[in-house]
Amino acid sequence: MQVEYIFHSIVLSVLLSLFVAFVIANIFKNKFLDELSPRGDNDSIDGLRGLSALAVAIHHSFFFYGYATYGTWSLDYIGHNYIHVIIDYLGRISVSVFFMITAFLFWGKILENGKDLNWIEFYIKRFFRIIPLYIIVVLLAFCYVLLNARGSIEFYPYLRDAFFWFTFDFFGTPNINGFPLSKTLVAGVFWTLSYEWSFYTVLPLLSVFTRRLKTSLIFLVLSFILLSFLNYNNVAIGPWQRSHILCFIIGASCAHFKRVNWFSSFCLNTDVFSLLSLFSLFLCSLYFSEAYSFFPTLILGFLFLLVCHNNSFFGVLTAIPLKLLGAISFSVYLIHGLCYTILFKFLLVHGFGYMQSLLITITIIISLSCFTYLYIERVGIRIGKKSW
Numbered sequence: 001m002q003v004e005y006i007f008h009s010i011v012l013s014v015l016l017s018l019f020v021a022f023v024i025a026n027i028f029k030n031k032f033l034d035e036l037s038p039r040g041d042n043d044s045i046d047g048l049r050g051l052s053a054l055a056v057a058i059h060h061s062f063f064f065y066g067y068a069t070y071g072t073w074s075l076d077y078i079g080h081n082y083i084h085v086i087i088d089y090l091g092r093i094s095v096s097v098f099f100m101i102t103a104f105l106f107w108g109k110i111l112e113n114g115k116d117l118n119w120i121e122f123y124i125k126r127f128f129r130i131i132p133l134y135i136i137v138v139l140l141a142f143c144y145v146l147l148n149a150r151g152s153i154e155f156y157p158y159l160r161d162a163f164f165w166f167t168f169d170f171f172g173t174p175n176i177n178g179f180p181l182s183k184t185l186v187a188g189v190f191w192t193l194s195y196e197w198s199f200y201t202v203l204p205l206l207s208v209f210t211r212r213l214k215t216s217l218i219f220l221v222l223s224f225i226l227l228s229f230l231n232y233n234n235v236a237i238g239p240w241q242r243s244h245i246l247c248f249i250i251g252a253s254c255a256h257f258k259r260v261n262w263f264s265s266f267c268l269n270t271d272v273f274s275l276l277s278l279f280s281l282f283l284c285s286l287y288f289s290e291a292y293s294f295f296p297t298l299i300l301g302f303l304f305l306l307v308c309h310n311n312s313f314f315g316v317l318t319a320i321p322l323k324l325l326g327a328i329s330f331s332v333y334l335i336h337g338l339c340y341t342i343l344f345k346f347l348l349v350h351g352f353g354y355m356q357s358l359l360i361t362i363t364i365i366i367s368l369s370c371f372t373y374l375y376i377e378r379v380g381i382r383i384g385k386k387s388w
Contacts, residue, residue: 001354003083009355010058010090013362017054020366021321031374035327036320041258044307047317049101050325052094057336057365059091060187061358064340068348073184085289092291093281093300095192096247098333100304102196103251104258110207111216111259119204126200128384130193130330133376137334138165141185144341145176168193187337195244213259220253231294243292250301254308268309277303278313324370331369331377339365 025036039046067073078084110117142158142165157177164171169190176182183190209219227249229235231242257263267273281303284296312318325332339361347357 001078003081005355006062006078006083006087009358012355013058013061013358014054016359017325017362017366018319018321020363021050021324024367024370025320025324028370032324032327036323041310043323044310044312044317045101045104046326047312047319047322048097048304048307048326049329050322050327051317052097053329053332054325055090055094056187056189057332057362058358059087059094060336061340061344061354061361062087063187064184064344065348065354065357067181067184068345073181073188082285085285088289089285089291089296093296096243096291096297096300097304098192099195099244099247100251100254100301102199103248104255104304104308105251106199106203107206107210107216107252108255108258110203110210111213111255114207114211117207122203123200125381125384128380129377130196132380133331133334133372134168134193135166136372136376137186137338138162140338141165141182142176144185144338145179145182148179149177165190168197170194170197185337185341186334187340189333189337195240195248198240199248213256216252216256220249220256223249224253228294241292243294243297246294246297247301250297250304254301254305257305258308264309268306269311271314273306274311274313277306325366328366328369328373328377331372332365335369335372336365339368 025032029036062075062078063073066075066077070077075084075087078087109122142162146153146158154177161174161176161182164174165176173183173188173190206219210216224246227242227246230237231246237245277299280299281296284299285291288296290296307313307317316322343364344357344361347360348354352360
């Protein structure tokens, strides 16, 4: 692929996605009244979440193209150049944003509620928010393998592998009954859920440090100093990547400073700060080829801090299309792999180019995500609320 072709494909897919989201939001606005209504402080965060989910989907399209064309799940066919770094950043900083959002929302929740937070209610709501769509996506992946299985079907290997696939990648996602690179069926995204659930698990313990803003600040500062020391000395933290842990510290810190009155006096929602953060992130991509590293994560954290303080980045993050994409972001994140596996590969095999295949598939991903959000995710959310 030529650099210009890749760049045009990314830009066109983003523009088309925003257009599709805009059309759906206007045609089915009665279906998305709550999601599209102003939500105050979280409007920009919702838009950032939607943009991040879209970026991950576009990022993985290059992996699917490489897998379908060259038989390898990598970006090596692009070459080790700046466009390779851009595609890498496209997906990885988006995942980092997801971790920051999670920490921001739930650290903020325990700062607000303190000892009054009902943890049983919290976990029930989290369960019904995540599990319904997750189970359906896993079952569809297994169905795809069954339909494409050769020879006799033995159900024990499927039952054995189902244990791993239904445990959020805590124990890995092995090939389903030997089906090659089975994790590509879901674009290999399940690993992030193990981080999310790990964070949910330790939240009750961490809430001890959020009884007051002062103790919250001390805990976050000490955590950052310890993590910086471990990073400087290249000390591993079990299976967890240091930059991902940093994302959670940054998100929690943003929730903390959101509640510090004097911090708001910096006017972080101005265009000057927007330009500064974007330019800083651009410089990072020039000098740091690995997005999952300490310094780029810190720079991304500065951008996220601005968003948490209602910086809409010139109004982009609060636009209707991104608000809709924010609402359906979990669906986009979980189902885009299956859409690429079934439709994107089919189009490539039948003579469509990468750009045409991407534009068609991304339209289906967004449309289908709206459906799964309305009739799977939102149903689960309501059940979670009624269960308590």
